[in-house]
Amino acid sequence: MDFEKDTCSICGKYTDITAKVLNERETLYCMECQDKELKRMLDNFNQIKFYCIKCGSSNVTKSDPKTGISLTDIPNAIYANALITCKDCDHRFFVNMEDHGKIN
Ligand SMILES: [Zn+2]
Ligand SMILES: [Zn+2]
Numbered sequence: 001m002d003f004e005k006d007t008c009s010i011c012g013k014y015t016d017i018t019a020k021v022l023n024e025r026e027t028l029y030c031m032e033c034q035d036k037e038l039k040r041m042l043d044n045f046n047q048i049k050f051y052c053i054k055c056g057s058s059n060v061t062k063s064d065p066k067t068g069i070s071l072t073d074i075p076n077a078i079y080a081n082a083l084i085t086c087k088d089c090d091h092r093f094f095v096n097m098e099d100h101g102k103i104n
Contacts, residue, residue, distance in 0.1 A: 008033055019069045021076050022101050037078070038067040041099075045080035050095065052086035059087045070098065 003016035009026075010033035019029045029037065046065055051058050065082035081096040 010037070019076060021069060021078055021099070034069070038069075041078060041080055042067040045082070045097065050084050050093075052084070052089060052091060053093060054091045055086060055089040057086055057088040061085050061087065 003018055005014060006017045006028055007014050008017065008030035009028045011030065013030060015030045017028045018031045019034050021027050021029065042065065045067065046062070049058065050060050050062065052060050062082045062084055065080065067078065067080045070077050070079050078099040079096055081094065084093040084095055086092070
């Protein structure tokens with residue numbers, strides 16, 4: 001993959017930019033800051049308590065939670081997703097949260 005050099009919006013280093021994400025405005029991330037941001041959001045995402053939307057049970061498990069940067073949308077957005085399985089009714093749900101940035 002080809003990275004263009006620019007100034008990372010987070011650490012201020014002039015380095016390879018691996019992602020551009022729209023937050024308040026366009027935010028440029030270097031590899032290190034991108035990894036940190038995705039890890040932090042994954043930690044926060046893992047704190048979220050989900051309920052089954054079919055039967056309302058809180059007896060659910062979250063599997064394969066991950067964060068990433070969606071490269072298909074323009075502008076790119078950070079997302080977190082996971083598969084939720086209800087142990088009471090055996091239904092599965094895919095949840096996807098996308099960062100749409102601050103309200104202007
Ligand atoms: Zn950086
Ligand atoms: Zn259920």
